[in-house]
Amino acid sequence: MSCCVSPHEQRLLDKIEGKEDIYRASHPRVFKILETFDGMRPIIDVERAQYFTESMKETEGEMLCLRWAKALKHIAENITVYIDEDNLICGRGGVKGRYGLLYPELDGDFLGVAIEDLPNRTESPFSISEADARIVVEDIAPYWKGKTYHEALNAAFPKEVHKLSYDDPEGLNSRFIVNETSSFRSSIQWVHDYEKILKRGFGGIKKEAQEKLDALDPLSPIDNVEKKPFLDAIVIVCDAIITWARRHAVLARHEAETCTDAVRKAELLKMADVCERVPEHPARTFHEAVQSQWFTQMFSRIEQKTGTIVSNGRMDQYLYPYYKAEIEAGTLNDDEALELLECLWVGMAQFIDLYVSPTGGAFNEGYAHWEAVTIGGQTPEGRDATNELTYLFMKSKREFPLHYPDLAARIHSRSPERYLAEVAETIKDGSGFPKLINDEEVVPLYVSKGATFEEAYDYAVSGCTEARMPNRDTYTSGGAYINFVAAFEMVLNNGKMLKHGDEELGVKTGDPREFKTWEEFWDAYEKQHTLFLKTAFHQQYVINNLRARHFAQPMGSAMHDLCMKHCLDLHTPQIPEGINMGYFEHMGLGTLVDSLAAVKKLVFEEKKLTMDEVIGACTCNFEGKEDVRQLLMTAPCYGNDDAYADDIACKVDSLNVLFGQKYAKELGMHNDIRYVPFTSHVPFGKVVGATPNGRYAWTALSDGSSASHGADKTGPTSVLLSNYNSKNYGHRDRAARMLNLKFTPKCLEGEEGTDKMIAFIRTFCDLKLWHVQFNVINKSTLIAAQKDPEKYRSLIVRIAGYSAYFVDLSPDLQNDLIARTEHEAM
């Protein structure tokens, strides 16, 4: 039979047999570059942290935003600059190969331990040279001791909050109960308004800041104490990035002088011209536009850790005018445009978002980073936005096997058939791209939260599944990840958890063996759930008040309309006219709902089991109680379009929605429920004992809004419908939901398979679900790769809003992926 493997699997098999990749000949430059770092363990580069620290030592007492700008200028003047061999685009923050940067201002208190642990960590290990390790331990870490954001946060949490947040007094290890994420991501993920830089350049922004400076009232206290240093910072940071870019021009020219290859010499001279022009001035060509975007994005990565990386925004929109003009003028063809973009991709792939804390590493396995490129969707006027460049991005994903950057396709009710067909074909390719985000859910929701239609139609996907409006959104720190399966366990154990023995953690809701009705059980659950929500919101309150004392972002602010208008740094808790879109995270929805349904059905309705039997079986991890486990598993499960389970899911969701509705106002933000775990459903599962849905102790929770592993038995249509059934559409207090589906290639075979995939995507759009992503792969391939990682080094799989090399994942997460239900052709 034909088509039992996806094109991605076929390329792997070819590689194992020693055949050349079928697309190598048409993409020679980037394949060559890829081979220099493919599968390599990342290296920590300390220069950014070193120069940042040097400057910060000199500027104590000044306004933070100004200090940050001065530090960036110091970095820009001193950090090593590189021109990568063969590449047409330049700009990197560290050594050649895969590398990560350090941000000691964020979590420098981890550095001492981390430098020893990182090379041996199971999840996302890093290497560091001995000399650099010494610089970290002797020069960098000591300065930040007592000054980091994480230490301040740890000290600021009230005792009751701390207890559910951290395992130890220093807050080095998460409890994975109500887990704060702001200390390993300074902020929520972000998208810059790159179009502004392409059109005006940093020279234009600098001019704007100087004009504003000239217009300040020389007698006004606010103008002089608040606005002047902010505007000074903007001028300095514009100079900083221009300086950094020009150093690349100098280096390129220098390398050209000694280059003996005439072709490369010409390329280097052209690169020098481009780097002299952008990002200071507006871009004139496609090459200049791409280089300007990359300098901006890369310098933003140097500026600070923006948790899961700044995204690429709507690339098919803001690059299109440059592409179109050059195509029409005959100065660029599709192959050349593709090559420039792919030169950018290999640059992104080499920068690894380094998480020094163990919690951060476990959250983002496989060196996750999410510089999502957004394609498709609608124009600010609400018309379809696809263009020829949109299709070029998908072609690149099918032909160049690299998992960075992430690709996000916006879907709307009038997305053209060709667009959906190419989306379907790209999904069928089997490396997990693109993920789909639904305009029909995002746009009205964002309007209801305060955006104009124009802004909402122009959103860009950011990070894993979120959407941003670059000039309306304002910064909000990453929210709490809440382990509601632990809340369930606390009902079974009267406020305690198996892992923590006699420690009182939750609400004393009584001995559940005494409960007479399901309603009593539900009430107890609601109390534990509410305690967790309360803790999460208290965390957020502390975080919101603390963040701006530790972080500033002059470059990000320079690109933001509202920051420039009000002369406020983007980290300011409240910026006039801005919308703060925060979220908190529901961990293990499927696990929780199935466990609640099992107790309701087997204990209170069918009375086939007593509460004592259920608690006993969970406590002993079902040892010798397989019959009890099997009985529990006969209960209805979330993910089957079964109202019994889905109604419970909807009720759980409404607890979150209504709490956010009531208390987010006090935080000055939208703080809405989200279902996006990255890879954290694995570590969160490690703290929870066995659960009545038949899940064994310490194993992974269900991920995002997906069903529990193997619990979705009635096919992918039911999975979508359960997701739909469990949403509270009547309220605006909700954020992203991540949904994973796994298909076998056979299921989507041929043109008919493509047609059915298109219909499936259109129905996803009709149902107003937020997000869906697909793994199209055979389970046998994953198992083979686990056994023989060397051979399957380039196997890319979909994880959680991003794709990663399968062999880079920990064994736990690999098993989790293998266990996801595989939907076959029926």
Add this chain to the structure above:
Amino acid sequence: MTPQAIQNTTGTVFNIQKYSVHDGPGIRTVVFLKGCPLSCHWCSNPESQSFAPQLAYNANKCITLSQCVRCGEICTAGAITRGEDDTVAIDWEACTKCLACTGACPAGALITYGTTETVADVIDQVEKDASFYARSGGGLTLGGGEPLAQPTFALALLKESKRRYIKTAMETCGHVDREALLTACRSLNMLMFDIKCMDTSRHKAFTGVGNETILANLTAVVEAFPKLPIRVRTPVIPGFNDTPEEIQAIVDFLKRLPVEYELLPYHRLGSQKYTSIGRDYPLGDISLDNDKFLALREISKQIGIAKK
């Protein structure tokens, strides 16, 4: 019949399969009705052949008698015995088919194939995926067994689907009551009709019945419903009809009819199910050569898509 009477009609269903993408256009739900007048040796749904609900046992799911003895305690016939690896073994001779054990088994190792359902319940299930049908042109497919072996129930299911604007398709072996078939066609958007072999004695040897009724029924449907899309299908079975002559004979018969034609390759996916219902797999260890199948498929292409 009144709509109420239609909805209350009951029949025996052994499976409802959602997200079916190979049984008619679009994304479909297949409702499998239990009972079949044929007993094909290669049948991949042996649990579909008998009309009555029946016991099936999957040893892989049994959690062993040391963990659970619920089935043994409830069985009064002594049909539950200890098998390999401490799992249950069924004494099929002793089993009285009371099915009590299937209600007692927590692990889903002992199950009943076939439950009595009303038309309303079945179509409620089918209608759940309506938003997918709307986008894909899919809908309900009746399969079996032979749907028209429960004619009242099958016709009621089709009528109720039409009432709810769900598109319908049906798979039939053709060996059915002519009137029932023609009535069904009135509520169908598509018919899938099996022609297995043109030689009636050979047909009888491998399926239990001759093919006269089947061939005549196909001709009758084509005459009465010239606009109904019909896809004729032939399962290609080694040792039965896997020769160019056999397929050419069918092609010659179909040439004058406005139908689509499709060959289905033999597979052994159902062989496990024979064991689960206490039967031996009649075809033993045979397989279909892929090149041979592709050559036969070339012959089948003489029948194009004759109608829109």
